[in-house]
Amino acid sequence: xxxxxxxxxxxxxxxxxxxxxxxxxxxxxxxxxxxxxxxxxxxxxxxxxxxxxxxxxxxxxxxxxxxxxxxxxxxxxxxxxxxxxxxxxxxxxxxxxxxxxxxxxxxxxxxxxxxxxxxxxxxxxxxxxxxxxxxxxxxxxxxxxxxxxxxxxxxxxxxxxxxxxxxxxxxxxxxxxxxxxxxxxxxxxxxxxxxxxxxxxxxxxxxxxxxxxxxxxxxxxxxxxxxxxxxxxxxxxxxxxxxxxxxxxxxxxxxxxxxxxxxxxxxxxxxxxxxxxxxxxxxxxxxxxxxxxxxxxxxxxxxxxxxxxxxxxxxxxxxxxxxxxxxxxxxxxxxxxxxxxxxxxxxxxxxxxxxxxxxxxxxxxxxxxxxxxxxxxxxxxxxxxxxx
Ligand SMILES: *Cc1c(COP(=O)(O)O)cnc(C)c1O
Numbered sequence: 374x375x376x377x378x379x380x381x382x383x384x385x386x387x388x389x390x391x392x393x394x395x396x397x398x399x400x401x402x403x404x405x406x407x408x409x410x411x412x413x414x415x416x417x418x419x420x421x422x423x424x425x426x427x428x429x430x431x432x433x434x435x436x437x438x439x440x441x442x443x444x445x446x447x448x449x450x451x452x453x454x455x456x457x458x459x460x461x462x463x464x465x466x467x468x469x470x471x472x473x474x475x476x477x478x479x480x481x482x483x484x485x486x487x488x489x490x491x492x493x494x495x496x497x498x499x500x501x502x503x504x505x506x507x508x509x510x511x512x513x514x515x516x517x518x519x520x521x522x523x524x525x526x527x528x529x530x531x532x533x534x535x536x537x538x539x540x541x542x543x544x545x546x547x548x549x550x551x552x553x554x555x556x557x558x559x560x561x562x563x564x565x566x567x568x569x570x571x572x573x574x575x576x577x578x579x580x581x582x583x584x585x586x587x588x589x590x591x592x593x594x595x596x597x598x599x600x601x602x603x604x605x606x607x608x609x610x611x612x613x614x615x616x617x618x619x620x621x622x623x624x625x626x627x628x629x630x631x632x633x634x635x636x637x638x639x640x641x642x643x644x645x646x647x648x649x650x651x652x653x654x655x656x657x658x659x660x661x662x663x664x665x666x667x668x669x670x671x672x673x674x675x676x677x678x679x680x681x682x683x684x685x686x687x688x689x690x691x692x693x694x695x696x697x698x699x700x701x702x703x704x705x706x707x708x709x710x711x712x713x714x715x716x717x718x719x720x721x722x723x724x725x726x727x728x729x730x731x732x733x734x735x736x737x738x739x740x741x742x743x744x745x746x747x748x749x750x751x752x753x754x755x756x757x758x759x760x761x
Contacts, residue, residue, distance in 0.1 A: 390701065391700070391701035391702040391705060391722070392701055392722055392723065397409050397410050397717070397719075398410055402426075402427040403416070403419055403421050403426040403427055404416065404421075404424065404426070404427055404738075404740060405424070405738055405740050405741045405742065405745050406745075407717065409712070409717050412712075412715075413715065414712065414715050414716065414717040415715060415716050415717065415741075415745045415748055415749060416717050416738075417716055417717060417718045417735050417736060417737065417749055418717060418718050418719040418734060418735070418736060419736060419738060420582070420610070420611035420612070420736060421611070421612070421614050421738055421740075422585065422586050422611060422612040422668055422692055422736065422737075422738055422739065423585055423586070423591075423612050423613075423614065423657075423658065423661050423664040423665070423668065423738070423739045423740075424614070424664065424738045424739045424740025424741075425612070425613065425614025425615075425654060425657055425658070425661075425664075426614035426615075427614075428614055428657060430653050430656075430657060431614055431615055431650050431653045431654050431657065432650075433653070434649045434650050434652060434653035435646040435647070435649055435650040435653075436646075437649065438458060438644075438645050438646040438648070438649030438650075439644075439646045442456065442458075442645040442646070443644075443645070444644055444646070445641075445644065446641055446642040446643065446644050446645060447641070448641060448642070449637075449638060449639065449640060449641055449642055450631070450637065450638075450642040451631075451638060454641060454642030455642060456645045456648070458645045458648040458649050458652070459477055459642060459643075459645065459648045461648070461652060462477055462648040462649075462651045462652050463475045463476065463477050463619065465651075465652055465655050466607065466619045466621065466651065466655065467619075467621050467627075469590075469592065469655050469658075469659065470580075470584075470592055470593060470595075470596070470605050470607060470621050471592065471596065472605060472621035472622055472623070473622075473623050473624045473627075474621065474622065474623065474624045474626070474627035474628075475619040475620065475621040475622075475627060476488075476619060476620045476621075476627050476630045476631050476634070476637065477617060477618075477619050477642075477643065477648065477651070478617060478618045478619060478620065478634075478636065478637060478643075479616075479617055479618075479636075479640060479642075479643045479647075480608075480610070480616070480617065480618055481508060481579075481581055481606065481608035481609075481610065481617075481618035482507075482508040482511075483618070483636035483637070483640065484508075484606050484608070484618035484619065484620050484636075485506065485508035485509045485511070485512045485579060485606055486508055486511050486512045486515055486634075486635075486636045487512070487620070487630065487634025487635060487636035487637050488512065488577065488604055488606060488620040488630050488634060489509060489512025489513060489515070489516050489546070489548065489577065490512055490515040490516040490633070490634060490635060490636075491629055491630045491632070491633035491634040491635075491637075492516075492544075492546060492575070492577075492604065492626070492629060492630065492633075493516050493518040493544055493545075493546050494516055494517060494518055495517045495518065496518075496542065496543050497516070497518040497519070497542045497543050497544040497545065497546070498518055498519045498520075498521065498538055498539065498541060498542025498544075498545045498546075499513050499516065499518045499519070499520045499521065499545070499546050499547075499548060500521050500523060500531060500534055500535060500538075500545065500546070500547045500548070500574065501513055501520055501521070501522050501523070501547075501548040501549075502522075502523060502525055502526065502548065502549045502550065502553075502560070503522050503523065503524055503525050504525045504550070504553050504555070504556065504558075505548055505549065505550055505553075505579070506550055506554055506579060506581065507724075507725075509548050509550070509577075509579060512548075513548070515635070518542070518546075519538070519541070519542060521534045521538055525553075525558070526558060526560060526561055528561060528564050528565070528568065531547070531565075531568060532568055535568065535569075535571075535572040535574065539572045539573070539574065544575070545569075545572065545573065545574035545575065546574060546575045546576075546577055546603075547565060547568070547569045547574050547575070547576050547577070548577050548579075549562070549565060549576075549577070549578055549579070550578075550579045550581065550582070551578050551579060551580045551581075551582070551583040551584075551587075551593060551594035551595065552580075552581075552582035552583045552586075552587070552594060552691060552693065553582075553693075554581065554582055554693070555693070555695060555721055555725060555726050555732070555734060556687045556689060556693070556695050557582075557687055557689050557690075557691035557692070557693030557694065557695060558687070558688070558689040558691075559583075559594060559689065559691065560578070560594070562578065562594060562595060562598050562600040562602075563598050563599075563600055565600075566600045566601070566602070575603035575604065576602045576603050576604075577602060577603065577604040577605075577606065578594070578595055578600075578602040578604070578605055578606070579606040580593040580594060580595065580605055580606060580607050580608075581606065581607070581608040581611060581618075582611060582612075582692075582693060583595075583597075584607045584608070584611075584612060584613070584658075585611070585612025585613055585658045585661065586612050586665060586668065586692055590658070590659045590660075590661075590662070591612065591658045591659065591661055591665060593605070593607070602622075603622055603623075603626065604620055604621070604622045604626060604630075605620070605621045605622065606618065606619070606620050606621075607619050607621065609650075609651050609654060612658065613651065613654040613655070613658055614654055614657075615647070615650040615651050615653075615654040616643075616647055616650070616651075617643050617647050617648075617651055620634075661739075663739075664739035665739070667739040667741075668692055668737060668738065668739040669692070671737035671738075671739075671741050671743075671746050672690070672691065672692045672694065672737050673690075674743075674746050674750075675694055675735060675737055675746060675749065675750065676690055676694060678746075678750040678753075679694065679696060679735075679750070679753060682750070682753055682754055682757055683757065684696050684753065684757075684760075685697045692736060692737065693734065693735075693736055694734070694735040694736070694737075695721075695732045695733070695734055695735075696718075696732055696733040696734075696735055696753075697730065697732045698720075698731050698732055698733065698760065699729055699730070699731060700729070700731055701720070701722040701723070701731045703731075703759070703760070704720040704721070704722060704731040704732060704733065705720045705722075706759060707720070707733060707756060707759055707760065708720040708733055710755075710756040710759055711733075711752050711753070711756055714751075714752035714755055714756065715748070715752065716748065716749050716752040716753075718733045718734070718735050718749075719733070719734065720732070720733055721733070721734045735749075
């Protein structure tokens with residue numbers, strides 16, 4: 374088969390199974406009232422949970438840094454790509470999550486890929502929740518450690534796997550999302566911490582969807598539960614309304630990540646303006662209690678409203694509301710019908726979620742008005758018949 378034919382066949386297969394992805398285009402600011410493909414909509418599929426992405430303080434911090442520094446950072450962090458802003462952002466983020474040190478990455482994908490690969494390797498063993506984010510899964514692959522996947526949040530199964538396989542690895546690391554990105558479930562962090570300690574394993578918690586949203590001052594689920602992980606991953610592209618991510622932990626852990634994470638060492642450092650935006654975002658998140666209350670209120674209203682309309686939601690109540698459909702085609706049809714009613718909620722299909730569990734992933738933002746939430750529920754009421 375020619376290479377071109379191979380590519381065409383792969384695309385045709387995606388198309389035939391309803392899995393071809395074509396991004397819709399936003400021509401407004403990221404916010405509750407957006408222009409999507411030229412049409413005014415209420416945006417209900419953004420991870421900008423606190424509504425900070427378009428905040429003037431973040432944009433001003435980035436522009437100020439841009440005025441004072443180059444746009445491109447020119448080299449990787451270990452060469453000539455480290456500025457005072459990068460170091461200050463790392464210190465502020467470490468302080469925010471109550472850890473001694475943090476390492477800044479360009480994206481959360483790069484942070485997970487790099488942190489896991491830096492901290493365990495061949496001869497070590499990883500225990501990973503089956504619904505962990507793709508970037509953690511890819512970090513496992515890159516690490517070449519032996520990987521044991523445990524059923525979603527299943528402590529009994531994890532304990533059994535630790536019993537059977539912990540001693541076969543030099544070092545062991547348990548990996549979990551804090552709030553699972555596609556079903557909104559919370560990880561049982563207190564129990565995971567106790568189990569990993571009992572078996573002499575480290576615990577890495579990815580706080581991507583918890584940081585800024587849960588815990589005192591938005592410090593995340595670990596802080597909410599009083600759990601101290603060995604490595605905490607935070608992303609800045611979601612509730613922080615910015616971009617980038619960090620891996621936080623004890624000074625030695627951060628030093629090892631800085632030295633060994635391939636996505637850190639072999640990658641041009643993020644622009645200084647990105648670090649400046651992160652610094653501004655930390656302040657806004659820390660002072661964001663009213664935003665968190667608003668988000669929580671919208672999430673509860675949507676949860677109750679959708680249940681009352683007869684929709685099937687996930688078993689967990691959080692700010693991520695999975696509206697379960699099943700197959701990709703009806704999921705995308707429902708999404709398109711909602712868009713006709715001015716509500717933009719994207720469909721989530723395999724491989725992002727397991728086959729047979731395609732869903733709409735509805736996410737409110739603190740910046741939604743009560744009216745937007747009511748408009749969303751009205752649209753869901755109108756398209757209900759599509760599901761039979
Ligand atoms: C989004 C996400 C990431 C990746 O972060 P980016 O900054 O978007 O690359 C990592 N982990 C989880 C759980 C996520 O949801």
